[in-house]
Amino acid sequence: MQKQSYRIDNWFFVPHENRLVLDEQEILIDNRLSNLLLFLCDNPRTTLSRDEIIDHVWKGSILTDQVITQAIFELRKILKTNNQHLQGYIITVPKRGYKLDTDVEVINEDKPAPTIQSATPKILEVNTEQKSNVTAKEKVPPKQINEDENPDTAVKPAKSLRFTSLLAMVGALIAMVVVVVFFNRADIAKQPSVETVVYGALEPRFIEASIDNSLDNASLQNGIIFKVIEYLKYNVNYRVSFNPKDHSIAAKKLSFIVTRENGIDYVNIEYFNKISNYQHLDRKYPISEEHLKHSIKLMIDDVLDAFNIDIAKSEIDLVLREMPSDPKALALSLEVIGTLHSYDKQFDAIDLLAKALEMDPTSHYLLSMNYTYNMAIAYLGKSNLSIDSINALNSDFEKVLPLLTDSPESFKVYEAMALYALSKDLPIEAVQYLNQIPHTHNTIMTFILRAKLAESFGNPASAEEFYYQALHESGTPRVLDIAESLLFYSDLSKMRLKLQSQLESVVEDKN
CATH class of the missing domain: 3.40.50.11830 (Rossmann fold)
Structure with missing residues (x-):
């Protein structure tokens, strides 16, 4: 049976030797990856299901998904080292499988894949050519100069030739420098500036x-x-x-x-x-x-x-999973996230949340976000704040509490319930709800609520630390407006002074 190799862009794959060749560098892979790549090369640009891969590569063995995922990951990592295809050529087709997203050239035995050549033979080959040239020149008899010829005239063509060659070499060198500088400038233009990076x-x-x-x-x-x-x-x-x-x-x-x-x-x-x-x-x-x-x-x-x-x-x-399943409600929910990060448009989020809830009224995520955000806005509008509006929001939230407490589908539920408990002056319950949120899922609101709890328990140092985390998470001092007014007034003037002092010192350093 004729052995075959494969060309994948500038990669050469020799399956019967379990090796890949790139720019005269050889990479040996294990039989598992070699069989997987061979199956992909035999079916380029074709989506292959996990079952098909198991049948052809692992011969129908019982495997976990992680085994295939790991093999795909390792193969991708190797293939993308040539910098031609950033995703490693193998793409994931959601819910269907994997695909080798490139053309493959089959190379038969009469057109073998390249073998590795070391640097030493290449150097020896050059030296041999140079030696041959020198020997040939030595065998050519020197030109006899006629005594009647002017010696100066006989020498001039040689000098002219050497001068012309020298000019050509200098011109080539200058051209090469120009090309190198041009491409380097192009590369620099493409790459972000990292001059100030240590x-x-x-x-x-x-x-x-x-x-x-x-x-x-x-x-x-x-x-x-x-x-x-x-x-x-x-x-x-x-x-x-x-x-x-x-x-x-x-x-x-x-x-x-x-x-x-x-x-x-x-x-x-x-x-x-x-x-x-x-x-x-x-x-x-x-x-x-x-x-x-x-x-x-x-x-x-x-x-x-x-x-x-x-x-x-x-x-x-x-x-x-926590987001609405209805496409239009999902789009509105994502718009809410976008507007919440734009301070000038934050009030638009109320209308967007209301429209999303009309489409998906049982979404734990939307119900929690709607309550939390409306409460924050109500407290932020200090002059318009009334006990009646806060009570109305709490009354509406109490109606959906049974739905939310039965297997919460979002960590936003715990935030909303902690806020509700604090508004009812139940700090211990608020702590219990916030403790249900993993530390990796602490949001701006989580930090603000923890800061309010720290103040309630008479711990101003911890409160300032939590407020600072909320500030750092948001990236803007405007978040202090909400932190200052939510639930009860918190004096954050010292934090503002520290921020202002730091800003002034930065400006002075620049000047």
């Missing part, structure tokens, strides 16, 4: 985030972006900051660019790692109301792959 101070779990939104109204797109960021913060425990003061120590940089092209909205995600000065992800995702959950999960999956983090798809599915 290499040894970079934090691998710290992400510098930025949003470039060219649309007048893109609350939905912003909500999707913050949902992706929320997953990285809560489920993978990364620290994400939009504050420029933190960017000098962030090892990772995530940029989100919102655009509209031919009537279609897109979110482009770019991931750049400052440690290696390499961009691992640059992909554009179309946004449509019908496929919001799919888009968000695809974004998260791609970012995790770029971070070299392998998480089962079933776990990623949980990120939207």
Whole structure:
């Protein structure tokens, strides 16, 4: 039977030898990965289910999903080292399987795959050629000069030739320098500036985030972006900051660019790692109301792959489990998230929440968010605050409490119940509810409520620490307005003075 090898872009795969070749560098893989890649190469651009992979690669053995997921992850990691395909060529087709997303060239035995050549033979080969040339020149008899010829005239052509050659060499050298400088400048233009970054101070779990939104109204797109960021913060425990003061120590940089092209909205995600000065992800995702959950999960999956983090798809599915199932209610919920991060549009969130609740009135997430946000707004409007409005919100919330307390489907439920307990002057119950929230899921509201509890128990130092965490999580001192007024007045003037003093010192340093 004729043996076959395969070309995948600039990769050469020799399955019967369990090896991959890239730029004359050999990578040996185990039989498991070799069989998997062979099956994919025999079926390029074809979606293969997990069952098909098990039947052909593992011969029908009983396996857990993790075994296949791990093998795909290892193979992706190897294949994407050629920097041609950032996702490692193997893409995930949701609910269907995996696909080798590239063309494959079959190489038969009469056209063998390249073998590894060491540097030493190449050097010896050059030296041999040089020696042959010298020997040939020595065998050519020197030109006899006629005594009647002017010796100076006979020498001039040689000098002219040497001069011309020298000019050609200098010209080639200058051209080469120009080309190198041109491409280096192009590369520099592509790569984010890292001049102010101190290499040894970079934090691998710290992400510098930025949003470039060219649309007048893109609350939905912003909500999707913050949902992706929320997953990285809560489920993978990364620290994400939009504050420029933190960017000098962030090892990772995530940029989100919102655009509209031919009537279609897109979110482009770019991931750049400052440690290696390499961009691992640059992909554009179309946004449509019908496929919001799919888009968000695809974004998260791609970012995790770029971070070299392998998480089962079933776990990623949980990120939207608490969100409404109705597409329109989901879109409105994401718009709420987008508006909550825009201080000038925060009051629009009330109307959006009300519309979403009309479409999905039993959503634990929406019921909790609606109560919490309306309470925060009611306390924030100090001049309009009345006991009657607070009592009305509590009365409405009491009606849905039986639905929420029976197996809460969102951590937002515990926040809402803690806020309700504090409004009823039941601090012990509030503590019990907040303790149900994992520390990785503490939000701005969680920190504010913990700060209020600390004040209630007479612990101002802990209160200031929690307020600071809320401030740091939000990235804006405006959050102190809500923290100051919620439930009861808290004097945060000292915190404001510290922030103002720090800001003035920064301005002085720049001047």
